[in-house]
Amino acid sequence: MKCNKGQLLPLSDFGNHGAAIHYKAWVCNVPGCGYNLKIRNGDVYLDEPIASGESYSPRVR
Template sequence: MVDQFPKCNGCDNPDAVYVPLSDFGGQGASIHYKAWVCTDDECGSNIKIRNGEVYINEPKLDGSQRERRDR
């Protein structure tokens, strides 16, 4: 299965690949492949799409620290 994802070019781990992450938009619509992150925790390489802009290697944040937004 690892061969199906693109190899991470941000680290030296030969087994590291980018895997896709999905999210939900402001209106609740599903957004597929919003981000791609390296499977190597030490690497931290990532590519994200936000409001049509592409962001590369933004810092990783711990989502458990965010305040919950009820809909």
């Protein structure tokens, strides 16, 4: 982590077919830090930009 103060919090997601993916990403709980680690298709990504999610619109099913 960049801040050396916070803790990494695990995040979950859903796969393409709706199956739960536990611990897909971890983020620092210090808001100003922004450190994150993500697993995507077996690759590990460190410290990618974090979007606010304001522009997110859910899919209609």
